[in-house]
Amino acid sequence: MNNNLNTAKPRILAITADRFAVRQLRLEMPLCNLKRNGLIEDYRVTGHSFHNLPDNYQFNTVWVQREIHPEIVSVLEDLLENNYVYDLDDLLIGRPTYVRCIWDESARKTVSKLLNSCKVLTCSTGRLVGMLERCSGAALSQKAIICPNGFEFSRTLRKPEQPAGLIWTSNDFPALIQSREGVVNAICKFSEKYDLPVYCFGYFNTVTRKIRNLVELGMVPFFHHKALLWSLPPLIGIAPLETAADEADLDFINSKSDLKMVEFGGFGHPSVYSNAQPYTDTDLRCGVIAPNDEASWFDAMEIIYREKWKNIDKEQAGVVEARSMDLIAGKLWYEAIRKAQLDYSLTGSDLKNKLNSRKGWNKYDAAHYAWKEYRKKNIKRHEALSIIEDRLDFRLFFLLYPLYKIVNPFRQLKRSLEKRIGRY
Secondary structure (H helix, E strand, C coil): CEECCCCCCCEEEEEECCCCHHHHHHHHHHHHHHHHCCCCCEEEEECCCCCCCCCCCEECEEEEECCCCCHHHHHHHHHHCCCCEEEECCCCCCCCCCCCCCCCHHHHHHHHHHHHHCCEEEECCHHHHHHHHHHHCCCCHHHEEECCCCECCCCCCCCCCCCCCEEEEECCCCCCCCCHHHHHHHHHHHHHHCCCCEEEEECCCCCCCCCCCEEEEECCCHHHHHHHHHHCCCCEEEECCCCCCCHHHHHHHHCCCCHHHHHHHHCCCCEEEECCHHHHCCCCCCCEEECCCHHHHHHHHHHHHHCHHHHHHHHHHHHHHHHEHHHHHHHHHHHHHHHCCCCEEEEHHHHHHHHHHCCCHHHHHHHHHHHHHHHCCCCCHHHHHHHHHHHCCHHHHHHHHHHHHHHHHHHHHHHHHHHHHHHC
16 A cells, blocks of 8 residues: 555546446446546546456545445455445335346345445435435435436537437336326327337337337447437427336335436426426426326426427526536535545556455355345345356355354454454
């Protein structure tokens, strides 16, 4: 370790489990902006295995995003004494039923540990902080900094034009359950009435099959999608969220951000948004808010198509001003990383050595936790075996089970002694 002045510019190591949109939106873009504006010295983005991290890369700030791998927790505790930024944009300890990825108990346990131990928590909304507090039991408000979603917008505003179609995007399955039929019927009838195409980006599965004018474009990379939002003519954005569902789904949905307002409003697409908390509890004012029934959604699209498109440029200007990445990164993200900045430097080699020293039984820890959850009847047997197989061959798991019961208490004692010795 090399001593460093606390006044030195941050050199950031970012650790993320995400490879797609969230990484670009809430990690790569803010980091690039901070470096471009001279607020940080440098940054690197890596995963929990640190395979692409150079041994000689020096850093004095760690930024963790959406990490769910249990082996990272002990490394951050031992090497950094939990001085790091942890960013969450979703209720990853929730249990939604409609998403593609269901997080296992090991992942939820890791997220809970990171929430409890991080020095700074960054979230897109205060609602998410409150929900994380409720679900985890951790006191988070005092260390939370709200970093709403922003973007590197063009300075050019759209010239108002009547929308030439509709656009519906979703990074996951659309958050529609009971309201799906009414919203989709409204889209069908409106698009057929005016013979307008409906462009869909994302995982829609069977949701959009009845839309006759559908142009299904699948998943596209994050920045390609934003380039399309800017290059396409003005379209009516479709941004529904479920408002009538069971508690687990509503908790997850209400913890979401106003990202669709940032995207559609910031790129000049007048849009319809459900009367849901992410779109009503926001500082952004754009588009039309509609209850989730067929008549309300149809009427909202009519209002936009006939009159409200004339205000595209004014609404766009308001979103751009409020969510410019220069503002969000330079003020809020910068505050978060400065609070977690170390007064010394570490290297990639320091991190890798610490991780390697904790391998072996560490992979067994997550598998053993899954088996305990099954024994407590918190998860089903096949779920436990699936988690075990993902971490460790289950035959090896049961072979080592008796030995683990003997070894683990000594491992816990060793960690406790190392921590005590490190304080003196």
